[in-house]
Amino acid sequence: QVQLVESGGGLVQAGGSLRLSCVVSGRTFNMGWFRQGPGKEREFVAGISWTGGRIYYADSVKGRFTISRDNAKNTVYLQMNSLKPEDTASYYCAADKFSARPGVATARYNYDYWGRGTQVTVSS
Secondary structure, three states, rough: OOOOEOOOOEEHHHHHHHHEEEEEEEOOOOOEEEEEEEEEEEEEEEEEOOOOOOOOEEEEEEEEEEEEEEEEHOOEEEEEEEOOOOEEEEEEEEEEEEOOOOOOOOOHHHEEEEEOOOEEEEEE
16 A cells, blocks of 8 residues: 655745655655645645656746655655745645656656645745
8 A cells, every 4th residue: 555644744934945745655756746735626746756866847946946765765755845835735745656767757647645734834
């Protein structure tokens, strides 16, 4: 049974930083982070292949967020710097079981397993 558990969310002032973690049970997957703000659709934030060799970011977070993984710990991270109020959202990690995918999936329907989310609130 595959389980994904996020942690690390919280309240931070604009310009601050947070690091999210996602512990994954089961085998190694390509992984993604998504977020859903109030009244908004869930959107792709960042993704990383199961080897860590392919990484992709949404334009809105490029240069501020960094995705990484430690397969020995079955954990994926999202380091978020220079946070802005518009980054306020529930953040979800997700697992894509298609390990042969040539790139990083950005669409929600490509991800097979989801965590319950962790809330990030950025105050102005």
